[in-house]
Amino acid sequence: MPAPVSLGEHLAKMLELVQVGTTPDMQEQFHLIYSARKLMHPLLTRLLQAGESGTLLNQ
Numbered sequence: 001m002p003a004p005v006s007l008g009e010h011l012a013k014m015l016e017l018v019q020v021g022t023t024p025d026m027q028e029q030f031h032l033i034y035s036a037r038k039l040m041h042p043l044l045t046r047l048l049q050a051g052e053s054g055t056l057l058n059q
Contacts, residue, residue, distance in 0.1 A: 002026065 003011055011017045034044060
């Protein structure tokens with residue numbers, strides 16, 4: 001099954017899966033839906049800032 005490389009160790013331990021390869025062509029997209037409020041959750045603020053600066057694309 002396709003899975004992020006960052007989960008490889010966890011999947012190996014918990015589900016006894018074995019990584020058979022990787023591909024640089026795979027991409028993951030995240031969509032964030034929110035309503036603007038006076039007080040936003042700190043994680044939401046960081047995600048929005050990272051998305052605007054393009055730093056999410058480099059990780």
